[in-house]
Amino acid sequence: MSVPIACLGAGRMGRGIAIVFAYAGHPVSLIDFKPREAEAFDALAKDARTEITDTLQMMSRFGMFDADLVSSIAARVSIVVEAEAGAALATAAVVFEGFPEVPELKREALARAEALMGPEAILASTTSTILVDDLSGALARPAQFLNAHWLNPAFLVPLVELSPGASTDPAVTARLSALLEGIGKVPVTCAASPGYMIPRIQQVAMNEAARMVEEGVASAEDLEKAIRYGFSFRFSVLGLLEFIDWGGGDILYYASEYLSKALENDRYAAPDVIRANMEQGRIGLKTRQGFLNYEGMDVAAYREDRLRALAGRLAAEGLMIPPVA
CATH class of the missing domain: 1.10.1040.50 (N-(1-d-carboxylethyl)-l-norvaline Dehydrogenase; domain 2)
Incomplete structure (x- = not known):
């Protein structure tokens, strides 16, 4: 059964999440959650629609589905101007916030969105760095809030890291996990910890690779071969x-x-x-x-x-x- 989804922010993360849910049959509102002149919004909306369509066409070339379905999948995504955000948020079952990694910006966007959402709707940040409880203080219903960290490209990588906060209702985490499993994702739950799981592991590995080049252990080209045909191959x-x-x-x-x-x-x-x-x-x-x-x-x-x-x-x-x- 399809449920309405909303994405706060019409940038790369919001577009990726929108593609995932539209592909799985859900209607998605991709909300430009900041005031813009009409001309600027039209340009943003055109860019978003083009990227979504181009990505779906690429996925069809990968053999994921028939190219004839591209237009119908893309049509499930609506690009919503900030002035009309209230109507989209009022009906959304889940809202994903995808603002830049600035706590103040996220808190303001989350609080505004929550005030427009239904009382049972789930609100999820997609932050890769900020702890849930550093954001939940801005909310009136923190029990409905958690983090859902998607890995780019969201339309291909199966993993989604769910991180509930101290006040998150366990039933909310379970509901979001079930929804994600229903669209073919692999949700995992982790404690609210800096870097969550994958970013924390990635930081160590990426910095160590750069350090080895810096120290002259190997050339960048040979190190990349070692990672691709050894490290990444096994893992x-x-x-x-x-x-x-x-x-x-x-x-x-x-x-x-x-x-x-x-x-x-x-x-x-x-x-x-x-x-x-x-x-x-x-x-x-x-x-x-x-x-x-x-x-x-x-x-x-x-x-x-x-x-x-x-x-x-x-x-x-x-x-x-x-x-x-």
């Missing part, structure tokens, strides 16, 4: 914690000890949870307990399934060469 199939369990938490611990001493930097040291897991015998597949639980699992079949997926990635990269007879 396109295996999760980070899953990979710890594959190799063994004890291996990670001792490797981390060596690296932190060799590079004279504690940022490479293993966290306390790795040592605690070792002491409890939770080192991974070898003991059938690690970060994940492998009790009762056919480990050989599980390994083969993951390796089959890696073989598929090898083929996708054009690197699966035939054997020499």
